[in-house]
Amino acid sequence: MPSAVIAAGATNGVGFPLLTCIVALPALGAAVLACLPRARGDLLKLVAVLFAVASGALSIWMLAEFDTAFDGFQFVSRHQWIESFGISWFLGVDGISLFLVVLSGVMFPIALVAASPKQDQKSFYAWMLLLMAGSMGAFVALDLLLFFVFFEIVLVPMYFLIGMWGYGNRVYAATKFFLFTMLGSALMLVGILALVILTSSNTGQGVTFDLVELAEAQGVGLVAARWIFVSFALAFAVKVPLFPVHTWLPDAHTEAPTAGSVILAAIMLKLGTYGFLRFGLYLFPEATHWFAPLFLTLGVVGIIYGAVVATMQRDLKRLVAYSSVAHLGFIVIGIFALNAQGLEGGVLQMVNHGLSTGALFILVGFIYERRHTREISELGGLQKSAPILAGVFTVVMLSSIGVPGLNGFVGEFLSLLGAFRGARWWGAVATLGVVLAAVYLLWAYQRVFHGSPEGENARLRDLSLREGLIMVPLVGLIVFIGVYPRPVLARIEPSVDALVAHVDAHVEDFEVEEIVFDPLPEGNDDAEHDEEGGED
């Protein structure tokens, strides 16, 4: 479908390279910041927010112009980059990436407004804007190398954000984050090259890094495709993060400054799940299908493990970090259920998790700014001293738990529905995670907000106007998607259906309804082994 459709998609454009502007504006903003005087903190922040808002506004405009009925890539822009290697500046969005771009367009301005770096504001805002450019680029890149470049470049700003403005153990956390993620993506580069070169030699066409052409050609053999999928999957698994390679996440999230945690949770983790959808499923339908039981298992393990560990945390921020591990598990099982409901739920849940966990990190940041501690035991009774804060926290927390009427419910429900249809037993176990989420979040809420406040907790300031305004769009979106998810799902659906059809067309004996439980294919339960032995 899409290659014919691309040309049509180009006509959907708005007369100028919208996506290029969305990616380039924040980078331009960073360059502008570099030229401004270091001492003018307010001016620096204003400029940074303006550029982020401009890029975000363009993404909203894109949402308005998006052709709902169309399942291919829209707003396509394409220019040769390195001609001799068939690498191009090739951007486009479809229903899968649309809301991730919009989410980035919303979360970055909010994170920038919420941020209050203590020292070296200039560098802080410049790194944030570069991070925005990188994330936007990764979500709209349709050229494999271009995607890789963006996927990898976001490490640098995030490394500096954690390492320079983070909390106590920041250097360790930043380094661990950088090396873990880089190790994951290092093998992906080999995988990308192998895919591109093997496809070119099997089809007799010239070398191209064009995602659509490669996906349509399906030009590598069965075994090679599986190996290459492993190299991609490792990169995405680290980013998601899936169970055995998740250990960087709690450190990075906990030590990062508030704005860093928000972006890390809301945007950067999505690069992993988005990668699975766009570059796993689309490029390697057969391999994804073959490996699905493994990833379903890892997803379920992540859900249960994340929830159990979150329950045990004494640090509020770390608790939210572990809750991410659990929530991302739902997205993963939705994706690997390999049916329309699961995929839709997965895509929607990416947005939901971005909103709710992003909001939670901002709220935890507010509490930290007031109390200078994140220890749950040090807090208590905040509901009395800061009722508005408590109210907002309640809404966001309930969304995170997945209570009906809020956004988390819709995404989680669809993911689980898909899982039940596609992979029943995994779905059944995963449902436990919903209950556990209620356990750790409600218990945390109870300890932090209930009771009678003592000492500093009693004198806690409530949300200021600025802080309240930061929360308004987030809470608004949480409620809106929860009550009326239709407009969102309607835009996701065509692309997801096309993707499922694509999988269907390329996987023999693939029947959406009946992935009945069968013992895992041999050797599949050994995650370490499968993911790391890419040599042969």
Place this chain on the structure above:
Amino acid sequence: MIGVLARLAQDTGDGILVPAEPIQAGVTQIATPEIQWVALLPHLILVVGGILLLTIASLFRHRVPRWAYTIYTVAVAAGAIIAALPLWVRVQDAERGPFSAIAGALGVDGFSIFITVIICAGVILTALLADGYLKREGIDGPELFVLLLLAASGGTIMASANDLIVLFLGLEILSISVYVMAAMHARRFTSLEAGMKYFILGAFSSAFFLYGIALVYGASGSTNMIRINQYLASPTGVVLSENGLLLGGFALLLVGFGFKVAAVPFHAWAPDVYQGAPTPVTAFMASAVKAGGFAAMLRVFVLTFGTFSGDWQPVVFALAVLSLLVGSVLAIVQTNVKRMLAYSSIAHAGFILVGVEVATEQGTAAALFYLAAYTFMVVGSFAVITVVGRKGDGHHELSDYRGLARRQPVLAFVFTILLLAQAGVPFTAGFFAKFYVISAAVDAENYSLAIIAMVSAVIAAFLYLRIMISMYMSTDSEAVTGEPDRVPVPLAAGIALFVACVVTVVIGFVPGPITDLANDAVPFLVQVG
């Protein structure tokens, strides 16, 4: 020796090659070859430039200001680049193509011109760097600049040698100059030690190399690469495992090259010498000397011994893997920044060896791209180290970089870009350098080497992060206790840094032109009859 070669061939002078006249028995007259001065011009400019500088400087010793030496050196190197450009146009011309000069002793092809330009760029940057360094260290005289130019001529001769003996000449011109340069800072004990160490080990490696040439000559009956290549490809069939002379020759040549490019296990000299030598000289060693060594290695192994690639590839594979892993692992445990970059340059040599190992045109182009990119990255990095080294060239510990970002944000930022480039982060030249090497390996279906190389890149990334941590993320308590002062950045060093940084970033965004040049710079063995 040139006379001997002349009997093999004659060149009509404008690049059209005709078979040599058959040699008649009993003819005693020695034919002198025609010399194409245009083809020799880049080498001649460097050599004559160096000697002229020595002469002028010794005549007007105290009347020439130091900056004049720098400007002179930069001009000479730039002149060599300019002289190389018409040659490039000529060899890329489909009708004329590559040719050989001085009776087949030197080959002029895209490859040799590309390396010549890289080496001259290394000379220019090093000269700019040396200017402020010599002033700071109170070292007078033009010696460093003279040696720089002579060493460069050695490197360019290595890159264009069409004969093993000529190659050896180039190697020795390069090496002996650099031995002296390493010991240049005569008041520093470590500099003397570095020079001595480099000299002794280098002399050993030269001996190995020469012995290798002798054995190959014994087996093939010629030192001319074309003859050797013909002999290896001869239909009668040469079986390497049955030909002890040839086998030994290959092995010894490989040892010699291994020393020159500092590949593990022949790397032991590199960390000490890199650390001890004056920092601008270290920059030159890591860039231009490495470029010359790899150029010769590509010429001899990939090109001349290409028919037997199956036989030497496993050895180069081992060298590459060892260099990658040992270089990056040992780099991260160092605390001296100069030493760190010495080990990291061993890991980088491993990457270039990947390009050599695949033994394809793509691999050669990738290695060339890598050398070009690495020259700018590494000279830039050592430029920062030179500046931060302060008077005495001794402040190279990680702790000397503590808080640099607070005191001199621009310097720290430039260093960060160069370090990230070395780590292979996108939008820098280093990323595409790695990309092309890996793609050449994958193209040759050498997946294991590609994977090992990428894993070692991640290990090495930790080393660059450590330096950045020191610059940016030192905790406040450390900052209070004894933080060093600002370091002055001399103008010339600043220019070198700026150029290196800009080139690194520009290649990272627009690699196309350099890629195309590297692809056009395939080496040829020009048939001389």
